[in-house]
Amino acid sequence: MRPRVLVLLGILLFLASCGQESGQLKPPEIRYGRDTCAQCGMIISDPRFAAAAATGDGTMSIFDDIGDLLAYRKKNRPEWAVIWVHDYNTQEWLRAEDAWYLLSPAIHSPMGWGIAAFASEEAARARQGELGGELLRWEELSSRELTLPAAH
Amino acid sequence: MTAMSGVARLAALAFTAITVLFPTDAANAWAQTTLTVCPGCPLNDLHTAVRQAPDGATLDVRGGLYPGPLLIDRPLTLIGRDWPIIDGGGQGTVVTISAPDVRFEGFVVRSSGSSHDREDSGIRVQAPRAAIVRNQVLDALFGIYLENAPDSLVEHNLIVGKELPEPVRGDGLKIWYSPRAQVLDNELHDIRDALVWYSDDTVVQGNHISRARYGLHFMYSQRSLVERNVIEDNSVGIYLMYGAHQTVRFNVLQANRGPSGYGLALKETDGVVAEQNLIHRNRVGIYIDNSPLSPDIENRIIGNWISYNDTGLLLTPATRRNRIAGNTILENLETVAVSGGGRLVDLEWVEDGRGNFWSDYAGYDADRDGIGDLPYRDEPLFESMTDRYPILQFFRFSLAATAIDLAARAVPLFRPEPRVTDPAPLVAPGAWPAVPWWSGQARWPHALLAIGLLTLGATGLAAPWHKRLFGRLGVMGIPAPTLRPAPTGETGSPGANGTRGKQSAPGVELRREALLTPGAVGQPAVIEVEHLTKYYGKRLVLDDLSFVVHKGEAVALWGPNGAGKTTVLRCLLGRTSYTGEIHIDGLSPNRDGARVRSRIGYVPQQLPVLDLEVGDVLELVAALRGEPVERSWERLASFDLDHTASMPIRSLSGGMQQRLALVLALVGDPPILFLDEPTANLDATSREELLRHLQALRDGGRTIVFTSHRHEDVWRLATRVIRLEYGRQAEPRVLTPAVSAERRLALSLKLEDGAAVAASHLLQAHGFTVYRHDCLLRVLVEPDHKAEPFLLLGQVGIRVIDFSLEEANAW
Numbered sequence: 001m002r003p004r005v006l007v008l009l010g011i012l013l014f015l016a017s018c019g020q021e022s023g024q025l026k027p028p029e030i031r032y033g034r035d036t037c038a039q040c041g042m043i044i045s046d047p048r049f050a051a052a053a054a055t056g057d058g059t060m061s062i063f064d065d066i067g068d069l070l071a072y073r074k075k076n077r078p079e080w081a082v083i084w085v086h087d088y089n090t091q092e093w094l095r096a097e098d099a100w101y102l103l104s105p106a107i108h109s110p111m112g113w114g115i116a117a118f119a120s121e122e123a124a125r126a127r128q129g130e131l132g133g134e135l136l137r138w139e140e141l142s143s144r145e146l147t148l149p150a151a152h
Numbered sequence: 153m154t155a156m157s158g159v160a161r162l163a164a165l166a167f168t169a170i171t172v173l174f175p176t177d178a179a180n181a182w183a184q185t186t187l188t189v190c191p192g193c194p195l196n197d198l199h200t201a202v203r204q205a206p207d208g209a210t211l212d213v214r215g216g217l218y219p220g221p222l223l224i225d226r227p228l229t230l231i232g233r234d235w236p237i238i239d240g241g242g243q244g245t246v247v248t249i250s251a252p253d254v255r256f257e258g259f260v261v262r263s264s265g266s267s268h269d270r271e272d273s274g275i276r277v278q279a280p281r282a283a284i285v286r287n288q289v290l291d292a293l294f295g296i297y298l299e300n301a302p303d304s305l306v307e308h309n310l311i312v313g314k315e316l317p318e319p320v321r322g323d324g325l326k327i328w329y330s331p332r333a334q335v336l337d338n339e340l341h342d343i344r345d346a347l348v349w350y351s352d353d354t355v356v357q358g359n360h361i362s363r364a365r366y367g368l369h370f371m372y373s374q375r376s377l378v379e380r381n382v383i384e385d386n387s388v389g390i391y392l393m394y395g396a397h398q399t400v401r402f403n404v405l406q407a408n409r410g411p412s413g414y415g416l417a418l419k420e421t422d423g424v425v426a427e428q429n430l431i432h433r434n435r436v437g438i439y440i441d442n443s444p445l446s447p448d449i450e451n452r453i454i455g456n457w458i459s460y461n462d463t464g465l466l467l468t469p470a471t472r473r474n475r476i477a478g479n480t481i482l483e484n485l486e487t488v489a490v491s492g493g494g495r496l497v498d499l500e501w502v503e504d505g506r507g508n509f510w511s512d513y514a515g516y517d518a519d520r521d522g523i524g525d526l527p528y529r530d531e532p533l534f535e536s537m538t539d540r541y542p543i544l545q546f547f548r549f550s551l552a553a554t555a556i557d558l559a560a561r562a563v564p565l566f567r568p569e570p571r572v573t574d575p576a577p578l579v580a581p582g583a584w585p586a587v588p589w590w591s592g593q594a595r596w597p598h599a600l601l602a603i604g605l606l607t608l609g610a611t612g613l614a615a616p617w618h619k620r621l622f623g624r625l626g627v628m629g630i631p632a633p634t635l636r637p638a639p640t641g642e643t644g645s646p647g648a649n650g651t652r653g654k655q656s657a658p659g660v661e662l663r664r665e666a667l668l669t670p671g672a673v674g675q676p677a678v679i680e681v682e683h684l685t686k687y688y689g690k691r692l693v694l695d696d697l698s699f700v701v702h703k704g705e706a707v708a709l710w711g712p713n714g715a716g717k718t719t720v721l722r723c724l725l726g727r728t729s730y731t732g733e734i735h736i737d738g739l740s741p742n743r744d745g746a747r748v749r750s751r752i753g754y755v756p757q758q759l760p761v762l763d764l765e766v767g768d769v770l771e772l773v774a775a776l777r778g779e780p781v782e783r784s785w786e787r788l789a790s791f792d793l794d795h796t797a798s799m800p801i802r803s804l805s806g807g808m809q810q811r812l813a814l815v816l817a818l819v820g821d822p823p824i825l826f827l828d829e830p831t832a833n834l835d836a837t838s839r840e841e842l843l844r845h846l847q848a849l850r851d852g853g854r855t856i857v858f859t860s861h862r863h864e865d866v867w868r869l870a871t872r873v874i875r876l877e878y879g880r881q882a883e884p885r886v887l888t889p890a891v892s893a894e895r896r897l898a899l900s901l902k903l904e905d906g907a908a909v910a911a912s913h914l915l916q917a918h919g920f921t922v923y924r925h926d927c928l929l930r931v932l933v934e935p936d937h938k939a940e941p942f943l944l945l946g947q948v949g950i951r952v953i954d955f956s957l958e959e960a961n962a963w
Contacts, residue, residue: 033319033365033387034411034803041419041441043365043387043411045319045344046268108271108328112349112371 025054027084027093030062039068039075040111047091048116049109053080066101067113070146088116089123097138100124104133113146190214198222198238202230213259220246220261227251232258235288240264240274246292249277249301257285264292266314268322274311277301277330284309291315293322295343298330298351307336313343318365318387327351335359345369348376356381358588366391367408370398378403380588382906389415389434396422396446402586404906406432411802415461418443418451427454428585432909437461437484441491442470454478454503457585462486462758469494477503480581482511485758488530488572496571507574509581514688517579526689528577529570584914678703678824678855679724683732686719686879693719694730695879703823706846706856708870712921715876717859721826724857725754736824750777753817755827759801759809766804766812767797770819777820787815791845807838814845825849827858831865843868861923897938901929901945902954911950915941 030052035044038061044050051069052062055078063069066085073080083096099117102124107114114133118124124135136144189201189211198218201211207227215234221244224230228251237260240246244265249256256275265272274292275284282304289295295311298304311324324343327333329350337358340346345366348354354376360383361367367383368390370376378400383389387410392398398421405415413435418424422444431437437458444451453476458464464484465476468491476499481487487510490496501507506523515526679701686694694716701707709717722728726741726748734741741748766788774784788794791811796804804812810830817825830846831839846869850856860866866873875882903911905927912922912929920941921932931941938957945952 033317036412040393041412042391043319045365048268 025058025082028052028054028060028062035062037062037064037068037111039063039072040065042110044110046110047086048088050086050091051084051096051117052093053078053083055079056081065109065111065113066115066117067109067146068111070113070142073142085117087119087123088127089118092119094119096142099138101136101138101141102128102131102133103136103141104128104131106131106133115141186210186212188212188214191216198236202226202228220263222247224249224254224256225251227253229255230257230259231255232260232287235260237262240272240292242266243272244270245273245276247275249275249282250279252279253281254279255283255285256287257283258287260288260290261292262288262290264294264314266293266316268293268320271297271322271326273297273322273326277304280304283307288312294326295322295324295340297323297326297328298333299326299328301330301333303332304330305334305336306338307334309338311338311340311343313341315342318344321365323347324361324364327354340364347371348373352376359383362386365410367405369393370395374398382406382588384408384906386410388412388417389431391417391419392421392424392443393419394421396449398424400424400426401428402588403429404432404587405429405434406909408434410435412436412439413462414439414466415458417441420445421451422446422449424451425454426456427452428587429456430585430587430910431456431458431461433460435462436466437464439466439491440471440474441468444473449473450475450500455582455585456480457482457582459483463489465489466491467496467499468492469496471496472498475500475503477501477507478578478582480509480578482509482581487512490571495569499572501572501574502576505576507576507578509578510574513577513579514691515577515579516690522579524577524579528572528574530572584910587910676703677701678705678737679857680735681720681724681732682734684720684723684734685731686716686723686728693879694723697732697876697879697881699874699881701855701857703855704853706850706858706869706871708866708873709857709859709876710861710866710870710873711876711882712861714878716879717861717876718828719879720876721754721828721857721859724826725749725752750820751822752824752826753819753822755810755813755817755825755830757829757832759813759816765798765800766793769801770797770816773816773819779820784815784819787818788812791815805838807841810838810842811845814842818849823855825854825856825858827856829859829861831860831862839865897933897935898958899931899933899938899941900956900958901931901941901952903927903929903945904951904953907950911945914944914950 030044030047030050032045032047033043036042037044042064044062044064046064049065050063051066052060053069053073054060061072061078063072069083072078084093085096085099086092087094087099094117099119100121100123102116102118103114104116105114107116109115116127118127121135128135185206187195187201187205187209189195189198190213193214195201198211198213199222202222202224205211205226205228210229210231213230213232213236215236217237217239220238220240222238224247235258238246240261240263242263242265246261246264247256254277261274264274271294272292273294274289274296275287276294276297276299277284278299278301280302282298282301284296284304284306286308288310290310290312291314292311293314295313296306296309298306306325313321313324321342321344323345324340325335325338325346327335327348331352331354333348333351333354335354335356338360340359340361341363343364345364346361346368348356348368348370350372352374354373356368356376356378357380359381361381362383362385364386366388367386368378368381370391371393372395374396376395376398378390378398379402382404384404384406386408389405389408390400390403391414392400400416408415415431415434415437416426416429417439419441420443424443426438438453438456440451451474453474455478457480459480459482461484463486464481465488467488507528510528510530513524513528515524515528517524519525677700681700682698684694684697685692697720709720711717719728723730724734724736724741726745729742736748737751739748770784770788771781774781785794788797791814793808793812793815796808796812801809801812814830827846831842843865846856850869850871856869858865858869901911908924908927908929912924915922915929915931923930933941942952
């Protein structure tokens, strides 16, 4: 075992010494049905709304709802180097700043924030036509004072 | 179709005419009209019948297949007879109700679409006051969906989700902006969640929810009442989030063991009352995160049984203002843990001068007021370290953990601040909570009838009545009890008295002989125990115990809970102090601990569940034990676990975890194996597999000492039994009817599903020795008290399905 451990440690040290620019960080592979959200602690099941963020040293946080990512950031002020969101249609990772966001009460996201991300403006507008709501870019969304939906 | 349309048109025309001519009474009379719909009837199309029926009409729908989707857009009553089927054909929502005051009853609704975007459902209600009653909703992505449907009733439905992996299933029940819903007596299986969101004053009673992700998940809802539900075998039982004033009582929350595995979880929830729930065998019994959120509000956790969970209570340091009192906190692997480490403050562990019952309490009650004279303190140093570094849980049963806790006890410098101080601990468990088994209907007569029959049978008066009475029982659906003849003649062979029919296979009889043989003749002694005595505080738990285990023996430490079995193992492992002498291969566990333990492989009742992968753990243990890793891999393969190498331990089934525990114990080929209740948490198949492996090890000559209260395990595995009672060694004995003073009877009870655990706890609490196997209990009773278990079970509504009475045999 020892040689293997040493090799593993060597690799880890090498990786650590290389530093991790945000461009080198890769989005996580979420184990749906097993991994839990860093903000609410619930099991992440719906890839349409999953989000993730990483600090420069590669520390990863994952979320079941884009709104939970924003709530976590507001509460904990982490120094994230990169933030990813899932495309609602394809469930592929997007850089948060590249996505278009639809904010609509008709979107039933896991924690009720009602935010969906899209890779293109066309896709977002198409869904807006079906569900209504407001179209935003990342800067607007992340600077907005979001509140959880009121019960009644 | 043409004929049907004609009839419907005629009906509509008649209704219009009557309404114009007789605007009130006649119209009401018409409204009460019932239209019959069936495949062979003139009115055979359900859609048209619904579309053209007048408001308030009843559709009497007979058995047959009706294609979906179906839209009910006016106030109607639809009553299905002989289970008419509405089939969605795998597209969209099957039944949509958009009008108020619809009653929909007695249908099979099946095969919705699979779109999460559209939330394809079996039955989707979008109007107030719907009654969805006695339906079977099958193969639906979302089962029953109340969407802006206040004051609706969901009662007596069966809801089974689509055959999809859990994360991509829909919610079996979704209550969305629908206040005052009543969810009563439904069965929900194989779904994602049952959700109550943005819906106040929901009543959830008498439901059974299993194989879901979240059994019940409340968000942004207030004043719900959740009672008498059985929520089991889900990832999480009940999760209350961001709500207020929820009451959760009389529920069974058991075996919820998914990734987080909470029985009951509270997150940022105010004013929860959780009382008299049975919270059993979850990963975490109760999880509380930052609840209550608001100041000046208290959560009340009162009178629950929190038993046999990996962690009894898991609290975040931010948690304040919870009153946790009157609970029975029983045999959890870890009693209280702090999530992420830190201190617990501002929690109340007492109400009206009474704290909680803690099964690891080591104090005493000299004044016999039911309250311990010393405070209960939960202060294990090792566990406080695992709060901060969960990976250390792997070493929970190790020498290192023992050493740390010993150091903490011996040297106050190391003693951690107690996580819990209960100033008034109870010395006896609380009352059994009023869980659903208590609330059954018409069970008293059954129990009383059973008592009467037993009495008749036992007094020999039953013979003339037996056939008639049991014939009647059969008509009532109650199996006839079987009373077997008392043994006569020779002592104790199971074959002789006929009481061991199920265990009388060839080979087992031979083993029976060995059971009564005191030691393997001619083999050297491996373990010698002399005058072993152990106190916890002032409580004597082992009383002058002496025995010898010879090489190649498989010795069962056998006895009821609390007899001292596990304490013996802890002494043998050197994990606790004792008086008396123990020698293992001539070495003392206290003085030569490391050398002794190098000879022993230990299988705990449950392996610590970690996210570490099986292969990593195996290699780690191999390195610690100095075994070539290739040999350890071979062991893994020989237990059919090689395919799990890259799987996290947490993801293995209970049976696989226990086999892995055995593999890890065997690394380094220790000649002695200790096993603590090795099959306690396993289902029948897994137990059988593990017992086969253990039998092979025994037959290979390994010396085995194991604890068990399972009769079957002892029977299958032991070559000798050391019977413990109240910390003392009871002599093996073979009873005959002649030994009347010592005579005890074994009462075998077959109970309804899911009641065995509750029943065994109840009977043990009343002093009976009870052995449990699935839904069967074996209770040792005195001849003149044999009806008492029936009375006790009857009092709490547990139904005895069948019973037999036998002479108790040896041990």
